[in-house]
Amino acid sequence: MGLWLSCVALSSADVRISVTNGAAACPCLGPAKHTPYTTMRRMTTRSTSGRPRIAVVGTGGTIAGAGNAADGAPSAAYTSAVTGADALIAGVPALARLADVQAEQLLQIDSADFTDAQLLLLARRVVALCVRDDVDGVVITHGTDTMEESAYFLHLTAHSAKPIVLTGAMRPGTALAADGPANLLHAVAVAAHPSSVGRGALVVMNEEVHSARDVAKVHAMRLDAFASPHGPLGLVVEGVPRWYRAVTRPHTTTSEFDIAAIDALPLVGVVTSHGNMRREIYDAWVAAGARAIVHAGFGGGTVPEYLKPVLAELCAAGVPIVRCSRVGAGPVIRNASFDDDAAGSVAADDQNPPRARLLAALALTRSQGVGEMQRIFNRY
The missing domain is CATH 3.40.50.1170 (L-asparaginase, N-terminal domain)
Known part of the structure; x- marks a missing residue:
């Protein structure tokens, strides 16, 4: 027989949990104060x-x-x-x-x-x-x-x-x-x-x-x-x-973001790094109206030498570049493999490309500033 929960409120901040399988409660869990892996909080009525x-x-x-x-x-x-x-x-x-x-x-x-x-x-x-x-x-x-x-x-x-x-x-x-x-x-x-x-x-x-x-x-x-x-x-x-x-x-x-205050999300593009890249894909996102572009770089957000001037040019034109990694784990460190300060780009910490896109779009609903966007990536 499967397990189910029985919750009995003790006070406004304490809840006792018993787990039963049709016979007896499991004594190994004990009351809330003896359960090290949970923090008990009472929910609504x-x-x-x-x-x-x-x-x-x-x-x-x-x-x-x-x-x-x-x-x-x-x-x-x-x-x-x-x-x-x-x-x-x-x-x-x-x-x-x-x-x-x-x-x-x-x-x-x-x-x-x-x-x-x-x-x-x-x-x-x-x-x-x-x-x-x-x-x-x-x-x-x-x-x-x-x-x-x-x-x-x-x-x-x-x-x-x-x-x-x-x-x-x-x-x-x-x-x-x-x-x-x-x-x-x-x-x-x-x-x-x-x-x-x-x-x-x-x-x-x-x-x-x-x-x-x-x-x-x-x-x-x-x-x-x-x-x-x-x-x-x-x-x-x-x-x-x-x-x-x-x-x-x-x-x-x-969170400083609230769905009640968001009518639409600005367009943010994502470009995943590979060998023999071309600038045209970045230009296509700009032509489509992208307000920022996530560059999913190699390793720790690495940018090929032949693309560094392109990304700096886009930042100067008011289209921030957010550097993250295509790897899927590990942080992208600001100014490590790419001079973010000089280019005006943003380092995404350990955000993967899909999450970096969403966070950049939310940041743009609050500010157009690259410094503010970097603060948001540092915080979230």
């Missing part, structure tokens, strides 16, 4: 059932995908975004033990089709749900291709301490050993747990809990496709989140 109220927002993706399993086709041959959020929830009966779950279908698309318009729509809807007294947390079912981008955007713009959890699947529901049901169950378990409050947007995949600040998709097909350079924040163990790291950079309620 519970429903009459005593369970947390979790809103599940469907947006499509592989978790909502289906294929013809009878024809022996590989799991990679399927149609994304065909199963509704209600059906996903109905397929995981154990959810009813964890929370009172309500589903809504905001989008039904492949996450590769996400644009800034869908990002803004999603963030506004999530915040609208979070301000409700009858919602204790939000779970978003999402395609894995751009999940890390949606998660990071919510991490920076959704001003709520309530848990915001994204999950998806690497295999459609019709595949042998589909991972979507377990991922959804674990995502709701994390969103329903009081220790998840105030941790920013989270990604739950393959029993791991990652911060939106760090996580990236690093494999095209494996179930452990998501990873963070410094490891996950925690794990889902027997249906309960155990925390081992904390988020230190500002997010959600401490």
Whole structure:
């Protein structure tokens, strides 16, 4: 029998957690004050059932995908975004033990089709749900291709301490050993747990809990496709989140960006380094109206000698260059391999190209100054 949570409030700041499997509570966890891997914080008023109220927002993706399993086709041959959020929830009966779950279908698309318009729509809807007294947390079912981008955007713009959890699947529901049901169950378990409050947007995949600040998709097909350079924040163990790291950079309620004040995102281009590069790709972004360009450089953000004058020229023309690394881990240090001060460019610290694009766009909603953009990258 599966595990579920029972939460009993002791005071306004203390919650006792018991985990049961139909017989007896697990004594190894003990009361909150004896649980080293969690910080217990009380959430909003519970429903009459005593369970947390979790809103599940469907947006499509592989978790909502289906294929013809009878024809022996590989799991990679399927149609994304065909199963509704209600059906996903109905397929995981154990959810009813964890929370009172309500589903809504905001989008039904492949996450590769996400644009800034869908990002803004999603963030506004999530915040609208979070301000409700009858919602204790939000779970978003999402395609894995751009999940890390949606998660990071919510991490920076959704001003709520309530848990915001994204999950998806690497295999459609019709595949042998589909991972979507377990991922959804674990995502709701994390969103329903009081220790998840105030941790920013989270990604739950393959029993791991990652911060939106760090996580990236690093494999095209494996179930452990998501990873963070410094490891996950925690794990889902027997249906309960155990925390081992904390988020230190500002997010959600401490972020200076607020979706309520953002009508649109400025266009920011991304150019990934390779041998024999040409300046025309940068010029094309400028012609398209890009207000900044992310240069995903070699190693620590290295710029080839033949491109250094080009990037300096673009900065002088009012199109800031943000240097990050195409590697996916490790910091880009200001003025190390490239004279950022002389060129007027920005060093992105350890932000990968997709997150650097989003942070640069958000920075441009507040200021056109390169110094201000560098401050923002240093802070977030």
